[in-house]
Amino acid sequence: MIYKRDNLEFDKGLLTIVTKKEQTVSKVNEWDIDKKYLAKYHKTMNPDGSYNFEYSGGAFSTRKKYKYGYFEMRFKGNAEKGMWPAFWLYGGKPNEEIDFYEGKGDRDNQIHIDVHCPNGCENYKGGFLNLKKNWGAWIKTDESLADGWNVISGEVQPGYVKFFLNGQPMGYFAGDFKTEQNLIINSAVAKDNEPFHPGPDGSTKFPNSFSIDY
Secondary structure, three states, rough: OOOOOHEEEEOOEEEEEEEEEEEEEEEEOOOHHHHHHHHHHHOOOOOOOOEEEEEEEEEEEEEEEOOOEEEEEEOOOOOOOHHHHHHEEEEEOOOOEEEEEEEEHHHHOOEEEEEOHHHHHHHHEEEEHHHEEOOOEEEEOOOOOOOOOEEEEEEEEEOOOEEEEEEEEEEEEEOOOOOOEEEEEEEEOOOOOOOOOOOOOHHHHHOOEEOOOO
């Protein structure tokens, strides 16, 4: 999908990130397109360096980068199948990433939290036989996140990251991050057989919105 400024709407103090199903042709940098994805689905870029996108969405990032701090967002989720909103810190490839919130419309009573590092985030181990594994999980909630306003927050300090929903702790990661990162808020569209699958289907309503108070 392509991110467009017009898909960010401000009204009465609220920000709405709108996702649309629309054909958009836009020039992109070569490094912005996953070549493995293109090869897998037999897709190609246009001769002029543009690409044909099926969806458009909205995203924004802080100009300032942060190494430590407290980060908070008050939002209303999206219950449409295939939608993938997120609130995260990103240091750029191949650097680190902290996902305070990743949502999924068809799992609207769950939150995914995660951390990513080039070398496996301090080589985290756990589970069966204490083998090396990925850190991260889906956290279930009592109600749909699309039914009302919720507050996601995260605290990053030397040696740990804490994750909270509406003031209640829901995750703790023991480890340090070396890279300063930008704070990003966006809404994406998942694809079948790709990360955060399934994608939208005929029941998904477009355009749809991800609403943010602050």
